[in-house]
Amino acid sequence: MSRLDTHTLAEQFDCVVVGGGPSGSTAARQLAAAGRSVLLLDRAGRIKPCGGAVPPRLIRDYDIPDSLICAKASEARMIAPSERRVHMPIDGGYVGMVNRETFDEWLRDRAARAGAERRAGTFETVERDADGMALVTYRPAGAAKTDAPVSVRARTIIGADGARSQVAAQTVKGSDRQRYVFAYHEIIRSPGIGAADYEPARCDVYYQGQLSPDFYAWIFPHGDTASIGVGSMQKGFSLRTAVTELRKSSGLANCETVRTEGAPIPLKPLKRWDNGRDVVLAGDAAGVVAPASGEGLYYAMEGGRLAADAIEATLATGNAKALGIARKRFMKAHGQVFLVLGVMQHFWYRSDKRRERFVAMCDDPDVQALTWQAYMNKELVRARPAAHAKIFFKDLGHLFGIGETTGAR
Incomplete structure (x- = not known):
């Protein structure tokens, strides 16, 4: 539950999570289950285009x-x-x-069952009150244009409001790049x-x-x-x-x-996910969608989990430097995968000639086995050096057009 601050007469939360997609809902559930007061603010009715x-x-x-x-x-x-x-x-x-419509709603409901307070509304601003605490202002869903927006105090904020995040734009330097x-x-x-x-x-x-x-x-x-x-x-x-x-x-x-x-x-993680004070980004707001594949659901939820870890550490210690652990831990676990996929997209997707060779390469059993192992488990496969070497030389062959790369099957 929120606490009413008697000085400002505004509700106060340990964390306000802006955005109720997979990332924000995961973070809200984790923090609420840990006993933190959490407001999960979501703009109702929006479904992101996603293969699912x-x-x-x-x-x-x-x-x-x-x-x-x-x-x-x-x-x-x-x-x-x-x-x-x-x-x-x-x-x-x-x-x-x-189906994202069903999946996202189930995640939001699970966060609420863990103790997070759900509200439908559109985020507007992050400002500061007289004590320097973050003041999150939003417009409730269904409110008339003449109605005043609502403000709540937040010890910390998670910006999980998607690509072109307004939380990021207002609080995290470099997010516009x-x-x-x-x-x-x-x-x-x-x-x-x-x-x-x-x-x-x-x-x-x-x-x-x-x-x-x-x-x-x-x-x-x-x-x-x-x-x-x-x-x-x-x-x-x-x-x-x-x-x-x-x-x-x-x-x-x-x-x-x-x-x-x-x-x-x-399709690229931002270089900075926090403002060094009380805000950390997660999901699309942090840029954690895999290049080449466009996959985002696993990385969104992983980013939400790590953002919640960073917020919990910050709340527990009072040290805002702990906000940086979200990006640090994510990149340690997944940065190499993002790098490889980024290089792959930059090279193989540039022309139909290269796309033809890329699809031909996917016909190789070793490529298929290692691709599925990496995708299913979300880590690069290192246990088969001979297969990697074989794929490397086949990759060079396709790259320089050596061997048959066309023909229907």
Whole structure:
């Protein structure tokens, strides 16, 4: 529960979490379960465009019930510019798929059950009261334009309000230097089996310049629905047109469209996640979406957990330097993966010729085995040096065009 500060007559919380997505909800739940007074402020009604893939480690680490998994993908299919199709089966496992509308709400409800106070509203400002404590101002959902905004005092703040975070813009220096992929997807009713080029247990990833000049397009199963989307950093490129073309070519043009969503997605962690005083960022606000893949759910929740650790350490010791442990621990665990994926995106996604070679490389059993091990467990695989050496030399072959790289399968 919040405490009423008798000096200012404003509610006071140990932590105000701005943003109720996977990152903010994870942080709010953890702090509330530890006995801290937490306000979870979320702008109601917004759903981020997302393929919805959750690896086994996320399900395991964050106790996600099977009831939230709307589909289980047992393979991925990579489609090259030449229409070559490479199948990447998952040996003995699966990637879970979730609907963000249901998944995010369940996470917010779980935070509330742990003791966090949920409120729907739009964040406006972080200011300082006479004592120097942070004053978070927001406009409650449904409030009239003439109504005064609400302010609460916060010993600490977690900015988990997504890409182009307003908390970050107002409090963390350098947060305006982020670059984004713009993503757009359409949620459709799934077709019947055999009615289109679609399988309910397969994720399709299209590496084709006409669908995305610098990223990729996708068709991901969600049980009764499916996500069809595309991302690009190129200004002026029509994401909607690309999705329309993908639906047409895959036989999904006539499927009912349930809803459409679009948003910027950051693909590089910010160099600083805190203000050195009482604010730390998490999730998209901190830039923790994986390059090349655009995967963000696991990293968002991991970032939320680490942000909560940093806030707890700061509250317990009074030492604001503890805020820095969130980024430090995240980068120690995942920084190398982000670096490798960033280099991969920069090189392989630059032209259809390179995309063709990239998809051809994915046909290699060693590449598939190591890719799935790294993805499912969220760490680079170091136990097979011979396989890594083999892949390295094959990579050079594809890079310089040595060997066969085209032809449909």
